Structure formats: C-alpha cells, structure tokens
Amino acid sequence: xxxxxxxxxxxxxxxxxIDALQSNPVPTPEILDRGLSGNKINGGVITNFQSVGIVDExxxxxxxxxxxxxxxxxxxxxxxxxxxxxxxxxxVQGEITASRLHVDEISADIRNERTTPLExxxxxxxxxxxxxxxxxxxxxxxxxxKHSPDRLWSSEDIDIDREKCIRIDNLPVLNLTSLGNSxxxxxxxxxxxxxxxxxxxxxxxxxxxxxxxNSQRLGVGTAEPNAMLAIKSLDHEFIVDETEDxxxxxxxxxxxxxxxxxxxxxxxxxxPNGNIELKNKVTVQGKLGINVNNxxxxxxxxxxxxxxxxxxxxxxxxxxxxxGNYVLGDIIWNTNPxxxxxxxxxxxxxxxxxxxxxxxxxxN
Numbered sequence: 001x002x003x004x005x006x007x008x009x010x011x012x013x014x015x016x017x018i019d020a021l022q023s024n025p026v027p028t029p030e031i032l033d034r035g036l037s038g039n040k041i042n043g044g045v046i047t048n049f050q051s052v053g054i055v056d057e058x059x060x061x062x063x064x065x066x067x068x069x070x071x072x073x074x075x076x077x078x079x080x081x082x083x084x085x086x087x088x089x090x091x092v093q094g095e096i097t098a099s100r101l102h103v104d105e106i107s108a109d110i111r112n113e114r115t116t117p118l119e120x121x122x123x124x125x126x127x128x129x130x131x132x133x134x135x136x137x138x139x140x141x142x143x144x145x146k147h148s149p150d151r152l153w154s155s156e157d158i159d160i161d162r163e164k165c166i167r168i169d170n171l172p173v174l175n176l177t178s179l180g181n182s183x184x185x186x187x188x189x190x191x192x193x194x195x196x197x198x199x200x201x202x203x204x205x206x207x208x209x210x211x212x213x214n215s216q217r218l219g220v221g222t223a224e225p226n227a228m229l230a231i232k233s234l235d236h237e238f239i240v241d242e243t244e245d246x247x248x249x250x251x252x253x254x255x256x257x258x259x260x261x262x263x264x265x266x267x268x269x270x271x272p273n274g275n276i277e278l279k280n281k282v283t284v285q286g287k288l289g290i291n292v293n294n295x296x297x298x299x300x301x302x303x304x305x306x307x308x309x310x311x312x313x314x315x316x317x318x319x320x321x322x323x324g325n326y327v328l329g330d331i332i333w334n335t336n337p338x339x340x341x342x343x344x345x346x347x348x349x350x351x352x353x354x355x356x357x358x359x360x361x362x363x364n
Contacts, residue, residue: 062074120145126147127145127147128144128145128146128147129144129145129146130144130145131143131144131145131152132144139155140155141155141156142154142155143155143156162176163176165180168182199211201213202214204223208220208221210222210223210225212225216228217229217230218230219231219232220232221233222237225237225239226239226241226253227239227240227241227253228240228241228242229241230253235254235256236252236254236256237252237253237254238251238252238253238258239251239252239253251270255272256272257269257270257271257272258270265279266279267279267280284300287299287300287301287302288300288301288302289301289302289303290302290303290304290305291303291304291305292304311327311329312327312329312330312331313326313327313330313331314330314331314333315330315331315332315333316332316333316334316335317332317333317334317335318334318335318336319332319345320332320345320353320356321353321356322353323352323353324352324353325351325352325353325354326347326350326351326352326353326354327347327350327354328347328348328349328350328354329346329347330346330347330354331344331345331346331347332344332345332346332356337362338362339362339363339364340361340362340363340364341361341362342358342359342360342361342362343359343360343361343362344358344359344360345357345358345359346358346359
C-alpha cells in the first residue's frame, strides 16, 4: 500500500509543478556566441541576419536558391573574377568597357565610338572578303578587301563632298572639275568640251589626225606626213612646208594638180605639169615680169620672149625671121634701128616664115 501512496504523492507534486510553470512567464532563451551547430534551424524566417561575410537588410524576398540555381532580380557587383556564361538575352543599360570582345554576330543601331583602329585579322593567310557588309535590301552591299591585286573593293558608288578631292601620296589627283597636275598619262575614250588643251608629245585623233613629236609634223589622213602640214586623200597629198632658203611652199607633194576655189568655183588651176590657169578677171597691182628675174620700175610688163595680143605675135629681132610659122599681122621689132632704117617688119602673108615687109622708116 505504501508504494501506491508514494506514487499518488509524486503525481500530485508533478501536477503542482506544472501549474506553477504555467503561471510563470517563459524566459528568453539564451544562445551563446557560436552556440548554434548542426541542423538546428528548419523553416521559419530569419530577419536582420548578419555574419562575417553576409549582411541581410532586405525587407522582402530578393534572393531565391533552388536546385536549378539562384534567382535574383538585381545584382550590384564590382568584380566578377571568373569566366561567366550567359544563356539567354543580356540587356545592359549603361556602358561596357572591355579589353577584347569576341562575338559571332553584332546587330546594333547605336553610335560606335572608338579610340583604336577597326582591325580585321587574316584567316588562312588571307584578308579577302574582310571589311564592311550591309544586308537586308535587295543585294548585299560591300566595302571589302580583295586580292590579285591587293585592293579595297566597293560594290557601290563612292561619293565625296564637292569641296573635297581624291589624293595619292598627299597630291590631289581628282576633284569635282579637274584632274590634278600630277596626272600626265591617260587612256580617255570620250570627253566633253575641252578648253586650253595642252598636249606634250605625239597625238592621234580618231586614227585620222596624227602629230609626230619627233619630226614635228602634222598629218591629216596620214600618219607619215611629207611636210610640216600634210593632208592626204588616197594617193594625193597636199602640203605646207618650209624651204631650204627659209621660205614657205604650198601645194601638192604628189603628181597631181591643185585648184584654188571660191564659192566652190575654180579660180586658179595649177596643173600637174605646172601650167597655171587663171579664171575670170585678173588684176595685178604692181609690175609684171615674165621669164625675167629683174625688171625695172619704168614699165608695168617685162618679158624675155615674144608676146601675142589678140592673135598677133610681137617679138624682137635684127632681121626678118628665117623660119617658123607666122600669120598675117605678126610683127618683128628691130633690135638694131639706124637712120634711114626701119622700126620693124610686119607679116603680110601666112607661111613659114611667111612674107614680110618693113614698116616705119627712120629719118636720116
């Protein structure tokens, strides 16, 4: 029986102790520094958390850790020490400063400022095709490097400001209106109106006009002129040239005649044999000499041989002719007139030499 009594007293004491605990306030638990170890926290929210490397001042969820990774809305970081791979789109609202940037493709509509040249590196020891390419409209526009020969090639026109020029070795070679002074050779096929054209050296125009700088001769219709100026058609050649006695000659180089015309009408004709035919009226302002080198100013016409006026022949002699054909009215003027002699003789009958009578007796 005593054992039952003891158990009853013990249960009562336990009940009194529980009642006493319920009436007392719960004491604040004390956790000593570095007093948590092991799996002591499961669930719940920790606020104002701080450790040596972490300070949590968030008032709402900012970082979520799952088996797939970390989800965070904003990152404020100064340095990323290891390589980073971004899978997905990356939007940067600010500046990117990079020592070297490797990309497979850039699509941008922004201003690109550089402090170093834009460099294209060779692939398989070739730069061909490296440069600028524009796509998206009809065909691809290009400004690229090409080989054989090495050059920059453009698929489009290159347009510069009207006040600028194209230079080679810092010398202007082409501007809006002129070629540079250094341009001395060209194979121009067609040009507009030329002004103040200076040509140094030989010249060919349409394979018809030729100037030979070595001989200083100009040929029209011939590349081998026979004078300073030559105009050739088929086998005939008209020339203008200087003579050995420092004069000029004009005429034909070949055995052909020459005609001087006005109103497309013959005025003077020089035959192949040298005969000259004057058309229409001829006026001589001055003295006229025929077959003479020197003649005085006291007469208008001087001739070294006979003349014929309206079919009548006039010549000089010391006596009547002994031969030759003469006609009625021909006159021989006496070259040795003496007193009681005659001025001359006149033909009174046609023949060889015909019949002659003296006329004009000279007084004694």
